[in-house]
Amino acid sequence: MLTTKLKTRLTAVAALIAVATAALCSCGGRTAAPAAAADSLTQEQIDSIAFGREHHYTTNYNFIVKADSLRLVRQQPEETMGGLATDTVTVYRHDHIAVADIRIMPADREDTVWVQVARDQSTFGWTHEGTLLDACVPADPISQFISTFSDTHLLVSLIVISVIAVAYLLRTIFRRNAKIVHFNDIPTFYPTLLALTVAACATLYASIQTFAPEAWEHFYFHPTLNPFIVSPILSVFLVSVWAMFIIGLATADVVRGMLPRGEALLYMCGLACVCAVNYIVFSLTTLYYVGYALFAAYAVYALRTYMRRFRRAYACGRCGAPMRHKGRCPACGAVNE
Secondary structure, eight states: OOOOOHHHHHHHHHHHHHHHHHHHHHHTSOOOOOOOOGGGSOHHHHHHHHHHHHHSOOTTOEEEEOSSEEEEEOSOHHHHHTTOOOOEEEEETTOEEEEEEEEEOTTOSSOSEEEEEEEETTEEEEEEHHHHHHHEEESSHHHHHHHHHTOHHHHHHHHHHHHHHHHHHHHHHHHHTOOBTTTBOOSOSHHHHHHHHHHHHHHHHHHHHHHOHHHHHHHHHSOOSOTTSSOHHHHHHHHHHHHHHHHHHHHHHHHHHHSOHHHHHHHHHHHHHHHHHHHHHHHHHGGGTOHHHHHHHHHHHHHHHIIIIIOOOEEOTTTOOEESSSEEOTTTOOEEO
16 A cells, blocks of 8 residues: 655654644734833924934944944034034944934934034044944844844855855866766755745746835844734744745755755755855846746746656555656555555
């Protein structure tokens, strides 16, 4: 009698349990505080809330200096605008600073927003908002990760390195006739699903930056991994990120069970290269609207290739080897009807 592989079933169940656990943990995350009554707020608090909604940060917000240094002016903005900026102090890379005060100076033609930041009680001063944001990054680790991988120079370097690594690795895989997703795949859908999830996540990431830049900017200043406390578009993005992580674990477990250790490592390296190419290609092409058609074509190709060439609908009732059709098992010779 034909049966499916027990290990694949267990892996699928484990993935579903992981998704449910992540959802339950996320439900216990932070929730928005109830809004205070308008008549109980001072004008200063109202102005601070309005500024925070527009600029996504306010007083007591924490930054980390990412530039080599940031020069701060100790004088008040009115004095600095008059050309009397003589007392300065400098903070350096990796210094933690906090926003102490914010001033709006309509007469300043360079930048109307002045921000006072402090590293400690003796190191504080004023700077333009644009200068601050160019030199600093929010203190949250997720914001730092986003900032790092949004750097143009780093992105170009990653593209060059990825292209070289992918070309070399694919050449090695094809010469050895080794297993690789989409071309010489193994009979499990997880690798194809992971590659499609990465492509979809990259497409969605670029779409948010194109059509909802304010939502992405707010997420950058107030990041979270909880998909239940953000806007719908960001919620879908975070769910795709969690799915990518869970499917990646399931894929590694299945590949380890289906291939010898050396071949499994080579297969996972090839899969990582395919995912890296998907991320780069779809995150860049979607910015020019070409990525949507490209993603549709890629999804059709990936699914059709797996279903026609690598899908194994049956398993041998004697040895459990995967089989494309009923009949004689290619591994043990048993007849399955």
